[in-house]
Amino acid sequence: MARISNKKELILESAYQIFKEKGLEDTRVSQIVKKAGIAQGTFYLYYNSKMDVLPDLAQQIISNYTQYLTEHGDIEAGLDANLRLAIDRIFEVNQEDRTIPSIVYAGITRSGDIDKWKVIYRPLYDLIADYLKAAKANGEIREDIHPDYYSEFVISLIESTARGLILFQHSPEEVEKYKEELSSFILNAVSWTPIKVI
Amino acid sequence: MARISNKKELILESAYQIFKEKGLEDTRVSQIVKKAGIAQGTFYLYYNSKMDVLPDLAQQIISNYTQYLTEHGDIEAGLDANLRLAIDRIFEVNQEDRTIPSIVYAGITRSGDIDKWKVIYRPLYDLIADYLKAAKANGEIREDIHPDYYSEFVISLIESTARGLILFQHSPEEVEKYKEELSSFILNAVSWTPIKVI
Amino acid sequence: MARISNKKELILESAYQIFKEKGLEDTRVSQIVKKAGIAQGTFYLYYNSKMDVLPDLAQQIISNYTQYLTEHGDIEAGLDANLRLAIDRIFEVNQEDRTIPSIVYAGITRSGDIDKWKVIYRPLYDLIADYLKAAKANGEIREDIHPDYYSEFVISLIESTARGLILFQHSPEEVEKYKEELSSFILNAVSWTPIKVI
Amino acid sequence: MARISNKKELILESAYQIFKEKGLEDTRVSQIVKKAGIAQGTFYLYYNSKMDVLPDLAQQIISNYTQYLTEHGDIEAGLDANLRLAIDRIFEVNQEDRTIPSIVYAGITRSGDIDKWKVIYRPLYDLIADYLKAAKANGEIREDIHPDYYSEFVISLIESTARGLILFQHSPEEVEKYKEELSSFILNAVSWTPIKVI
DNA sequence: AATGAATGAGGCTTCATTCAT
DNA sequence: GATGAATGAAGCCTCATTCAT
Known part of the structure; x- marks a missing residue:
């Protein structure tokens, strides 16, 4: 059950790091997934956009x-x-x-x-x-x-x-x-x- | 005197209208210049981007x-x-x-x-x-x-x-x-x- | 094995044809991808510019x-x-x-x-x-x-x-x-x- | 008579400097005229393009x-x-x-x-x-x-x-x-x- | 001849999103 | 669920060129 949100946690954590580093506008989904170590497509399993x-x-x-x-x-x-x-x-x-x-x-x-x-x-x-x-x-x-x-x-x-x-x-x-x-x-x-x- | 930044005034005015209408993110430089009645390139004579x-x-x-x-x-x-x-x-x-x-x-x-x-x-x-x-x-x-x-x-x-x-x-x-x-x-x-x- | 850079081969081949036909300066990335039958964005997966x-x-x-x-x-x-x-x-x-x-x-x-x-x-x-x-x-x-x-x-x-x-x-x-x-x-x-x- | 080509000399000299500094492709007419201290339009009185x-x-x-x-x-x-x-x-x-x-x-x-x-x-x-x-x-x-x-x-x-x-x-x-x-x-x-x- | 603000076409490039594997 | 190569729409922005002054 905790496993389910494992990837989501990763995304959240990584997104926060990148937002902090690059700012909201200059953050790319590609950067988030790279830091999270997941595939590009996986991101969209949990969120519809970076702003999401x-x-x-x-x-x-x-x-x-x-x-x-x-x-x-x-x-x-x-x-x-x-x-x-x-x-x-x-x-x-x-x-x-x-x-x-x-x-x-x-x-x-x-x-x-x-x-x-x-x-x-x-x-x-x-x-x-x-x-x-x-x-x-x-x-x-x-x-x-x-x-x-x-x-x-x-x-x-x-x-x-x-x-x-x-x-x-x-x-x-x-x-x-x-x-x-x-x-x-x-x-x-x-x-x-x-x-x-x- | 006011003539100097005639175009800049136009841009400012138009940009505000579009921002108001569409919101920050959904505003396009092309929309601003269209409303201002100036060329796309003219915009960049005064500002580097819409956010600018x-x-x-x-x-x-x-x-x-x-x-x-x-x-x-x-x-x-x-x-x-x-x-x-x-x-x-x-x-x-x-x-x-x-x-x-x-x-x-x-x-x-x-x-x-x-x-x-x-x-x-x-x-x-x-x-x-x-x-x-x-x-x-x-x-x-x-x-x-x-x-x-x-x-x-x-x-x-x-x-x-x-x-x-x-x-x-x-x-x-x-x-x-x-x-x-x-x-x-x-x-x-x-x-x-x-x-x-x- | 050859499959790996299948798209790259295509780009190379097409780029050569267009360069030959139009010359270096008058070649457009859009022409290359059109000839290659791939998407514009795909080009940039392999090269940063036509000169590249x-x-x-x-x-x-x-x-x-x-x-x-x-x-x-x-x-x-x-x-x-x-x-x-x-x-x-x-x-x-x-x-x-x-x-x-x-x-x-x-x-x-x-x-x-x-x-x-x-x-x-x-x-x-x-x-x-x-x-x-x-x-x-x-x-x-x-x-x-x-x-x-x-x-x-x-x-x-x-x-x-x-x-x-x-x-x-x-x-x-x-x-x-x-x-x-x-x-x-x-x-x-x-x-x-x-x-x-x- | 020598005066006639005064501006042309300036352009030639400036163009050479910029070409040397930036390279052929990255040279802009605007940079040349700036270095020459002449107006943009003046350039086109003597040459049709930078490559010219x-x-x-x-x-x-x-x-x-x-x-x-x-x-x-x-x-x-x-x-x-x-x-x-x-x-x-x-x-x-x-x-x-x-x-x-x-x-x-x-x-x-x-x-x-x-x-x-x-x-x-x-x-x-x-x-x-x-x-x-x-x-x-x-x-x-x-x-x-x-x-x-x-x-x-x-x-x-x-x-x-x-x-x-x-x-x-x-x-x-x-x-x-x-x-x-x-x-x-x-x-x-x-x-x-x-x-x-x- | 000289100016330089204005032009605007159009190529470049990105990047969110998809989908076959 | 996960992947990631491929997509392609769409907006940015440049920059050569013009032309009224």
């Missing part, structure tokens, strides 16, 4: 965020700690591979099934929403915020800021500063009272 | 935001009014043309000259920063916020939220709701005290 | 000289007879197809691998050198000539003279006269005593 | 040989000295610029007017023929040789050997050896008695 693997790849990336935060986060630790964990992780992943924003962006854009995307992001949104709800419950943040909306804003903001920093090639010091400011921006958006930037 | 016009197009889009807000905004009207104006405008433009996020995104990503991008976004960031500074000055918002960082967050957040709504095809009512929430999110991030969502 | 087939074609031509002389020549018949056979053959082949000099010339020039060319001409040079050595052995020619150098001169001279005659469009009578003179020139270059031109 | 300048260029090259030998040669010095001068010069020129054979070859091949070529080479052939005639007159060489044919063989042989050495990238020592052997080959072809290779 993007949704799967993006799903992995988003799922990894959720998984990481679930494993390393602690709802008891407070919103600020969990938020900082999310920021650190998303920045880190984006920093490590500059094509991730494109993969996720193109993945969403091209996916025929938009609902699929809601599903992909849902767990991550829910996780953030849970943080917000917990924070609400223990009075850490305001009662009138709407976790379902705010969680989307939080993720969007972290992702787009991380992407921008990479595009504009900021120094590590600047990146740290951005993380601080971003963290304070978000916390202030939800807090009872202003949070002072350290 | 994206940076110029994106510049126009971002500049238009700045121009619109400068013309219609009123620094005296208060942060909330100006912020709402920015949200409305960016949402409106994105709603009207779903390829705008892709154009801007691909435009930035592909531009060899990253500094150029900072320059393009700078006026818009500065404008938002001015709003924040004015609001700070008249006590509308907290004193400890950093307009230079926050202005970037505000723009990023509005743009990415607008894009997301389009991708996920929300209803007009939902869009309005998102605008409300987004507005409150941002205002809360900068205010002395929580702003109640109406 | 020239080395292979030139190799065939040179090899054919060697093969012809090996089959029809007779080392016992004396240097003059074998020399005359070479002259006749090279002139004949060049006369029959005027693009041969260009194919060979361009083929050598374009071949990235120069050593390959030494290998291609080697058998022909060796054959001529063998004639010279045999002639030396039986006292037909001088003892101090160096077959390895002279064999190259002989081939070069025959080829360039044949080419020149074609370019300058001499009459059949003139061609015969040139052959006589060329033969005497070469024989005199190696003989003990002057050979009288008949 | 080859005959003029080749003429210069061949004329230079004649001129050089006329200036530096001395008919009194004996055939061997003058022959050696010709060999040295032709080898030197070819060594210095590897595209010369191609220019001359393509120049001849493409020239619509073949007779023009005979005219171009004529002075050089005549010069060599004069050497041969003088050598015949003073008994240095045999009486039965035909200077008109032999002079062509001599030039052809030197040119093709020089070209071959360049193509096959021989070492300077090997080149010298070839020159020795070539000289002896030619001299033997015309002498009363064998010439010993030094």
